[in-house]
Amino acid sequence: MSQNEAIKMETPQMSQPNESENILLIKGLHKRYNEGKSNEVHALRGIDLEVKKGAMMAIMGPSGCGKTTLLNMIGHLDQNSGGEIHISTIDANKLSDGKMTAFRRDNIGFIFQLFNLFPFLSAVENVETPLLLKGYNSGVAREQAKMLLRDLGMGDRLYHNPLELSGGQQQRVAVARALITDPAIILGDEPTGDLDSTTSAEVMTLFRRINKLNNQTFVLVTHNRWIAEKCDYIVHMIDGKISNVEMGPFEEDK
Ligand SMILES: Nc1ncnc2c1ncn2[C@@H]1O[C@H](COP(=O)(O)OP(=O)(O)OP(=O)(O)O)[C@@H](O)[C@H]1O
Ligand SMILES: [Mg+2]
Numbered sequence: 001m002s003q004n005e006a007i008k009m010e011t012p013q014m015s016q017p018n019e020s021e022n023i024l025l026i027k028g029l030h031k032r033y034n035e036g037k038s039n040e041v042h043a044l045r046g047i048d049l050e051v052k053k054g055a056m057m058a059i060m061g062p063s064g065c066g067k068t069t070l071l072n073m074i075g076h077l078d079q080n081s082g083g084e085i086h087i088s089t090i091d092a093n094k095l096s097d098g099k100m101t102a103f104r105r106d107n108i109g110f111i112f113q114l115f116n117l118f119p120f121l122s123a124v125e126n127v128e129t130p131l132l133l134k135g136y137n138s139g140v141a142r143e144q145a146k147m148l149l150r151d152l153g154m155g156d157r158l159y160h161n162p163l164e165l166s167g168g169q170q171q172r173v174a175v176a177r178a179l180i181t182d183p184a185i186i187l188g189d190e191p192t193g194d195l196d197s198t199t200s201a202e203v204m205t206l207f208r209r210i211n212k213l214n215n216q217t218f219v220l221v222t223h224n225r226w227i228a229e230k231c232d233y234i235v236h237m238i239d240g241k242i243s244n245v246e247m248g249p250f251e252e253d254k
Contacts, residue, residue: 022086023184023217024051024074029083031069043069045240047083053184054215056207058228061237067221068189070237074219075108075187076100087185105134109178111188117162117173123149124158127176134181148176152206168199175206179216186210188220192227204230 031044131141152172192200228234229250
């Protein structure tokens with residue numbers, strides 16, 4: 001995706017680690033909701049995790065075990081209650097709020113199950129929004145959004161609103177919006193959750209293609225074993241802890 005290279009030139013990004021380096025390092029991570037109150041929930045109970053740059057990792061586990069909480073912590077959408085999260089060499093806990101927002105915007109892409117597309121904006125407007133928020137010239141932002149959507153096979157749907165698109169097409173818009181700023185890490189919470197199996201397979205093929213092309217790192221929460229096996233390894237969680245890690249490859253034709 002050549003436009004990503006162009007974006008990279010204009011955006012202060014974190015230092016690019018070597019292939020073998022960890023892009024994400026988590027040590028002793030805890031999260032308590034409603035801390036100190038009678039309804040306190042100890043959602044993460046000491047998570048240690050290393051993710052290498054360019055890896056595709058799946059997180060699986062029963063409902064309520066803390067998967068979304070962990071993803072939110074990695075994305076720094078919420079404060080943790082103890083432990084460390086380093087993205088590349090940056091300890092995001094030490095950033096000011098303003099710098100944190102910019103860091104998150106520039107380095108992390110989010111794909112949520114419900115896509116969170118703006119319903120009254122067209123596909124291309126949804127995708128260009130992160131660039132406009134970064135202060136890009138509107139003509140440049142529009143061109144890059146169009147290029148990426150075309151690259152994702154959405155060239156004939158640029159000006160449709162989300163409600164005029166199928167689930168798989170909306171998903172591609174959400175993927176484009178997450179990728180347009182060329183984030184080092186892409187976080188997905190059930191990113192194929194509502195899609196039929198054919199579209200889910202298309203989305204996973206797309207993720208793998210992007211992963212190979214740009215060496216971007218994916219962390220995907222899923223309940224679906226078949227989806228998880230498209231990743232390089234699977235982290236299993238139970239009751240706020242990692243219970244085991246299965247290393248792939250799970251398939252021969254990846
Ligand atoms: N904002 C919150 N306030 C209080 N408790 C919360 C909050 N968010 C999550 N929890 C609790 O934290 C625990 C972990 O929730 P989390 O959403 O991370 O689970 P999950 O593994 O993503 O589950 P699912 O597979 O159902 O999405 C649960 O017991 C949940 O009830
Ligand atoms: Mg969840």
